[in-house]
Amino acid sequence: xxxxxxxxxxxxxLAAWPGPSTAKADAGGDFRLIxxxxxxxxxxxxxxxxLRIDTSNxxxxxxLLRVPSEQEMASYSAAKQEAHAKAGAKAPPLADFxxxxxxxxxxxxxxxxxxxxxxxxxxxxxxxxxxxDYVFYGxxxxxxxxxxxxxxxxxxxxxxxxxxxIGTMFVASAAKPSPIPELAGEVDxxxxxxxxxxxxxxxxxxARPEDNLPEAIYGTAIAPAQFHAVGTFVEPNVIYVxxxxxxPGVLSYRSGHVIDVATGTEVPDH
Amino acid sequence: xxxxxAWLGRRRRYNAKQCxxxxxxxxxxxxIFPAALGLAAIDTAAxxxxxxxxxxxxxxxxxxxxxxxxxxxxxxFHKSGVSVQEAEADLAFCSRFLANGAQRTLPAFVPWGNRxxxxxxxxxxxxxxxxxxxxxxxxxGPLLRSRGQARLFRCMAxxxxxxxxxxxxxxxxxxxxxxxxxxxxxxxxxxxPVPPTPQVLP
Numbered sequence: 245x246x247x248x249x250x251x252x253x254x255x256x257x258l259a260a261w262p263g264p265s266t267a268k269a270d271a272g273g274d275f276r277l278i279x280x281x282x283x284x285x286x287x288x289x290x291x292x293x294x295l296r297i298d299t300s301n302x303x304x305x306x307x308l309l310r311v312p313s314e315q316e317m318a319s320y321s322a323a324k325q326e327a328h329a330k331a332g333a334k335a336p337p338l339a340d341f342x343x344x345x346x347x348x349x350x351x352x353x354x355x356x357x358x359x360x361x362x363x364x365x366x367x368x369x370x371x372x373x374x375x376x377d378y379v380f381y382g383x384x385x386x387x388x389x390x391x392x393x394x395x396x397x398x399x400x401x402x403x404x405x406x407x408x409x410i411g412t413m414f415v416a417s418a419a420k421p422s423p424i425p426e427l428a429g430e431v432d433x434x435x436x437x438x439x440x441x442x443x444x445x446x447x448x449x450x451a452r453p454e455d456n457l458p459e460a461i462y463g464t465a466i467a468p469a470q471f472h473a474v475g476t477f478v479e480p481n482v483i484y485v486x487x488x489x490x491x492p493g494v495l496s497y498r499s500g501h502v503i504d505v506a507t508g509t510e511v512p513d514h
Numbered sequence: 515x516x517x518x519x520a521w522l523g524r525r526r527r528y529n530a531k532q533c534x535x536x537x538x539x540x541x542x543x544x545x546i547f548p549a550a551l552g553l554a555a556i557d558t559a560a561x562x563x564x565x566x567x568x569x570x571x572x573x574x575x576x577x578x579x580x581x582x583x584x585x586x587x588x589x590x591f592h593k594s595g596v597s598v599q600e601a602e603a604d605l606a607f608c609s610r611f612l613a614n615g616a617q618r619t620l621p622a623f624v625p626w627g628n629r630x631x632x633x634x635x636x637x638x639x640x641x642x643x644x645x646x647x648x649x650x651x652x653x654x655g656p657l658l659r660s661r662g663q664a665r666l667f668r669c670m671a672x673x674x675x676x677x678x679x680x681x682x683x684x685x686x687x688x689x690x691x692x693x694x695x696x697x698x699x700x701x702x703x704x705x706x707p708v709p710p711t712p713q714v715l716p
C-alpha cells in the first residue's frame with residue numbers, strides 16, 4: 245500500500261514536472277513588482293501595469309510579454325547565431341536550435357502571491373515595467389510558464405509615467421463548468437482538459453469604474469488599458485496551449501480564428 | 515509542482531538496488547523503447563502511404579467495444595460537410611502547437627514574431643538526480659503524448675470538429691509515422707463518413 249501511495253504521489257508530482265532549469269534572461273532594472281506598504285512614486289521613464297487576480301479557484305500568475313524592439317531582436321539573433329556556430333556540426337538547423345538567451349528579458353511574471361493590495365479573494369498586483377506594447381502571453385506559477393494564450397489573446401500599450409489598469413484575471417478548470425460569466429464557452433470541456441495536467445481557462449475582464457483600487461493608487465495617473473486582439477502564436481515551451489476568453493468589443497473567435505471585434509476582421513497569425 | 519522536489523530532496527542516498535533500477539530504466543527508455551517505436555513507425559508509415567495513395571481512408575474505423583481505448587486520449591476528429599482540403603488545413607494548422615519543450619522560466623526573452631524552438635526536455639535532464647532522470651524518462655513519453663492530444667483537441671474543437679472513440683491501434687495508425695502523411699490521412703477520415711464508434715461528449 246505504501247508503495248502504491250508513493251507511486252501515485254510521484255506520478256502526480258511528475259504530472260507537473262517543470263523540466264530542467266534554463267538560463268534566465270536578465271530582467272535587470274527593467275521589471276519590479278511593487279509590494280504593499282511602500283510609498284508609490286511613479287517614475288517618468290517607467291510604465292506601471294495594474295492587474296487584479298481573482299484567487300477564488302487558484303492563485304496563479306499572469307505572464308506578460310513586452311514586444312521587443314528591432315534592436316533587441318537583432319541582439320538575440322546575433323547571440324543565437326553565435327551559439328549555434330559554437331555548437332558545431334552536430335547542432336540542429338538554426339530554426340530548431342534550442343537557445344537559452346541571457347540578454348534583456350521581455351516576458352515577465354505577475355504572481356497573485358506578490359500583491360500590492362488585497363481585497364477579499366482579489367489580489368491586486370502592480371508592476372513597474374519599460375513603456376511599450378504588451379501581450380497577455382499566458383498563465384504561470386512559481387516562475388514557470390504553464391499555459392500560453394497561443395490560440396488568441398489581447399495586447400495593450402503601457403505608457404511612461406502612468407498606471408495602466410488591465411482589469412481582472414479569472415481562472416477556472418477548463419474541464420468543469422464555472423459560474424464566472426466571462427469564462428462561458430471556455431469551460432466544461434470534459435476530462436480531456438484534465439488528464440495528467442489541468443488545462444486552465446483564463447479570462448480578463450477589462451477595468452470597470454466600480455472596480456476596487458488600492459488607496460495608494462489614488463491621485464496617480466491611471467487609465468484603463470485599450471486592448472486590441474492578438475492573433476495566434478507558437479510557444480512550444482509550455483504545458484498547454486489555450487486562448488483568452490472572448491472580451492466584448494475587443495476579442496472574439498469565429499471557427500477558431502481570432503477576430504478583432506472593432507473591425508470585424510480576422511487577426512493574422514504570428 | 516513542488517512534489518518531486520520535496521520527494522527527491524528527502525532521498526539523499528541511493529542503495530545499489532535503486533541505482534541498478536535507475537540504470538535499467540534509462541536503458542529501457544534510451545534503447546529499447548525508441549527501437550520498438552521505430553519499428554512501429556515503419557509499419558505505420560507504410561500503411562499511411564498506401565491509404566493516402568488511394569485518395570480516401572482505407573482504414574476500417576469499426577472497433578469492438580472492448581477495444582475502445584481511453585476516450586480522454588484516443589479519439590478521431592470528424593466534421594460533417596468539411597472538405598478534405600479544409601480538414602487538412604485545419605489539422606496542419608493545429609499541429610504547429612504539438613512541439614513540446616521544457617517550460618520557460620521567467621523572466622525570459624521571447625523572440626516575438628519568430629517561432630521559438632522547443633527547449634531541452636525533462637527526460638534528458640539529470641537535474642533531479644539519477645532516480646529523477648529514470649522516473650522522468652519512463653513517464654515522459656505518455657505524458658507528452660497526452661499533452662499533445664489535449665493541445666490538438668483545444669485547437670480543433672472550436673473549428674467545429676467532433677470526436678469519436680477509437681482503439682489505441684487505430685489511433686497509432688493515424689497519428690504516428692510521417693507527420694505530413696498522418697495529416698493527410700486524418701483529413702480523409704475527418705471529411706469522410708461519420709465514424710461508427712461512439713462520439714466523445716464533451
